[in-house]
Amino acid sequence: MKTIAALAALAISLGSRVQAQTLPTAPCFIYDDDKIEAPCSVSVKNTSSYSIRLYGADAEPEFWSTAAVNGSWADAQGRGFNKNFLYITGANKEGVKIPMTHPVLARHNDSTPTQWQVSFFVPSAFSRNETSVPTPTDKDPSLLTASRLLGGTDWSRVWAQYDSPFTLFGRHNECWVRVQ
Template sequence: MLSLIFLTTVASLVTAVHVPTRTFPPTFCHGQDCPRYTVVSSTADYEERLYEPAKWTSASVTGTYSAAVSAGFGKLFQYISGNNKDQAKIPMTVPVLTKIQPGQDFIVSFFVPYADQASPPEPSDPDVFTNPLPQMTAYVRHFSGYAGDADWVANANALAKSLDNATISYHRDFYYTAGYNSPFQPVDRHNEVWFIKSD
């Protein structure tokens, strides 16, 4: 009888400390559509994620990082507000993803909502295009607060250093920034930098 009580107590303690598996979507998507991924592994410095193939709507823009993201966001916001061949209103998604590749234009992207993934409305602006991204493994570092240009660079450098120390192969010629919050949200902000695994 005592052993049964002991086993029952142990079982309840194990249940109490069990850490549940993260469900999708993560809380930092705030109920909006965001790209599906599986966490492959996690360290104190970064998370390794396997992203499913998905379509994004993108704009190619020039200028400094902040100016380019602002301009790209404006073009994409007009697209989801009806500046497309169907004149369709498209829900906002997260993150705002920006590809940074030295010497080339910035590519700012909105994730295409799941309802439109099969056939996104065709953009009317010649600078806006549907951008299918393949399945990919991303190494992701996150940080909080309002992110300025220097914050993105510092976190990208820190992530690169962590990956180099772990002798991980990744594309060094570009990386992504991912912002998940409206500029009017002062707290609980979530920002990410991504490097993509190379073969």
């Protein structure tokens, strides 16, 4: 918890410097993977143990498909991933197949730890505006717009997975701290 508080304090203190930066133009990639799109970000600070990135500042809108799941972390990973996977493989009103992106986000409600949201990033080619995002055929996943996360006191942890579940070694997973 002390590490999370320290990271948040650092992020807030760097806020004014970050606000002057703009994001790169989509599509964006991360971890030397130029085939799977990721949300665009500005690197604020990098050390050997953590990095701080700003998402959603002065960029085109970003959209995420989000599935709500009640249960354990394993339930969220399985059912939440599958609901989103169905959406991107054509279970949407337009019948459009959407390329897989990363990260896959899993976050829980701090007051009710069995309530989870699992999200996929919608690629930039499909998210220029709300009308270009394929419409889900199921109530899950919903579409969630990403926003800039700086300047407040509410904290939550988000687990971001950048690799396929079948990648056994050299995985890229992160714990995100939201600064609102």
